[in-house]
Amino acid sequence: MRLETKEKYLLVKKYLEQHSLVESNVVSFNNFIERKMQEIVDEIGENLPKDDEIEVKLGKVRMGKPLIHEADGSPNHITPAEARIRNLTYSSPIFLEITIKQGSQIESQEVEIGYMPIIVKSNACNIVGKTKEELEKLYIDPLDTGGYFIINGN
Numbered sequence: 001m002r003l004e005t006k007e008k009y010l011l012v013k014k015y016l017e018q019h020s021l022v023e024s025n026v027v028s029f030n031n032f033i034e035r036k037m038q039e040i041v042d043e044i045g046e047n048l049p050k051d052d053e054i055e056v057k058l059g060k061v062r063m064g065k066p067l068i069h070e071a072d073g074s075p076n077h078i079t080p081a082e083a084r085i086r087n088l089t090y091s092s093p094i095f096l097e098i099t100i101k102q103g104s105q106i107e108s109q110e111v112e113i114g115y116m117p118i119i120v121k122s123n124a125c126n127i128v129g130k131t132k133e134e135l136e137k138l139y140i141d142p143l144d145t146g147g148y149f150i151i152n153g154n
Contacts, residue, residue: 022147029119037061041096059097059108066092066118066126079127080120080150081139087153091115092124121146 038061045058067077068088083090093115099108118124125146127135132142 022145025147026119026122030123033063033116033122033124037063037094053102055101057099057101059099061094061096063116063118063124064093064095065124066090077126079138079140080125083150084153088150089115089117089152090120090150091117117149117151119146120144120148120150 041058041061048056048058065077066083067075068086070076078086078088078090080090082088093112095110096113097108097110099106121128121144127138127140130138130140135142
């Protein structure tokens with residue numbers, strides 16, 4: 001019995017050497033923003049009411065990079081560290097392509113439909129793929145595994 005317990009711990013230890021405990025959070029979030037959001041938009045688009053006068057079609061949805069709008073209105077890309085220090089939510093704008101057809105006129109435009117909090121170290125994060133040195137310059141702990149949101153600095 002004692003050997004089985006040691007083997008179990010060995011398996012856990014080997015798994016954790018290659019994976020973090022929060023890896024599933026990041027993988028799931030990446031899947032949501034890269035695939036599932038579009039699937040949701042497509043499903044909503046299929047169920048829009050049909051009208052003879054006006055036809056509305058929903059197209060591609062995409063995430064911008066995490067940013068804030070400064071007091072002067074200018075957009076500024078931020079890092080998780082800056083969001084913490086300034087008590088901000090680390091979030092990205094969401095854009096959706098909308099096409100409206102009325103008679104023979106067709107107008108298509110990409111519009112900002114809102115903001116979504118971003119998981120630190122996900123593919124949408126501004127620090128993903130940075131080297132240890134780059135992270136340190138941005139005041140980010142290189143050993144931080146991510147996998148969490150920053151809302152109002154927390």
